[in-house]
Amino acid sequence: MKIFNKRRLPHNLRILGSHILKNSFNPFSLKSRLNSPSKVSDFFIWSPNFKKIEFIAENINALLSGEEKEVLHEFIFYNKKGEFIRSYKYETEKFFSKIILPANISKDKYISFVHFAHSKLTLKEILKKVGVNKKLNISSQSRGYTIFSPNKSSIGSSVHGNLGGISSNNEKTLKQRSLFIYTPAYFFKKNNCYDLVFNNPTNRNLLIKLTSLSSENLKEIIIKPMGTDYIQIKNFNGGINIESKLPICRPFIFKNTPPNNLVFDVFHG
């Protein structure tokens, strides 16, 4: 007989229990798990090295309602120091939209942005309308894709966002914890040039240390909250370790970027 069923525990107690058990591995703060913001965004990259950058945005209100619904897509850009630069808004009813992002936002080689889809109803209200009535611990999450193109005729290269957990009122739900080591299963080749781009979705400065698999120090960077920086790797064969206090510290990897190269790749490390 099953005498313990965690699903019978009160909701917040379940969260608290799971958080205490796995606290040191959890990228999210306890506060955000107990009282989740209505919407959060991944953290995306913009770069002036590309002539065209498109964003694939989801309209979760429309997808849940089963019909097109008005949505205001808002993009908020931050410079490499994490300071607000500007926002950009795009209105549509479509389920998915491929939106061309503005040019000339910054001269910094890489900056970051967040995306929110604003609709009349919150996710919880929409779910209630479609019959999900219980008290919910849920946030809508923008997990869109960015497509980078070096010129207007290129098919570009697409990549999804980095875990951001940034709320629409700029609350950071991700936390730095103890040191973690992240190792992509990717073999870097010395005839390619890679920019490993990192952004910091937390409230504190983020120290990132890059070493080779043989523990040779390659570089260290410190990124301010909401800021962006990159480490260039060239003439290097092998794998890398990324050490930081982020439980998930995955870089965007830009391989052979324009303007020096017109054939390139962007992917998640």
Next chain:
Amino acid sequence: MTCYFPIPPSIKNNSKDKILGSLTFINFPNNFKKSNQRNIYKKNIFLGTYILEKNYWKLLNVVSVPYKEFKEIEREKLNISDTEMAVVVISKTNEFPSSCTHLPNPSSLRIDESPVAERASYNFSYKNNQTSFQGEYPKAMTSLSKASFFGFDTLKANTKNEKIINYILFINLNSCSEKQSNDIINIFHPKEKNILFQLETRENQISVHNLSLLYDSKISNETLFLSSKSKAYIALILSIDLETCQLSLEHTHPPAEMATGMDRHLIVKPIKNNWVI
């Protein structure tokens, strides 16, 4: 969570060169807390590749990977067809059954509860260019009794000329080799919900479809929805410009990714109720 690794397909197009699929593994955990590093497994691991032969998984070969080293497994070098299912199983011992109806349980290199699944690099190369992403096929997905699929094709490139080709790849893996039933993916416009195309797929197969051949110019730049009532898939969209050799690759997010929080799974049912047709 342990994972299997289906080997990506090779894809013929209308040029003489193929797009070649490969996987890159590393014998090192993908993510861990630094204070736990003494627990890292430092011996060789073994990668066993299985293919489907009639109703059985047949062991094709085994390669050994020393600690902190990489191994690339290229489909072209395995002497198998471009799209037949071939799966890599990680093991800490060199003990693979030569034939079985259920894939052996994979070993894990994870040493703690750090986030991020065990991953390999999925690569597609064309001439001298390569596109990659870090991926896996979760073991939990290989024994689903009830499943369905919802996806979208917005990631496809705008087809300005015949040199630009969009492929969609549906990967379905079941640990049981006897599961090989056929399935249909419906492609429809979300406004009218009328089925425009039906693509044939199968359990334990990587189905590759050329969307550029399928779609006419009127719909090639619209977002169409994709669904299956009975099977789960990992769907990838691969675009290529044969003239410049530029490649682009990404997976479509499953609906649960559109939310976060303890109850995120509750958005899946209403979305699938609307769109799995």
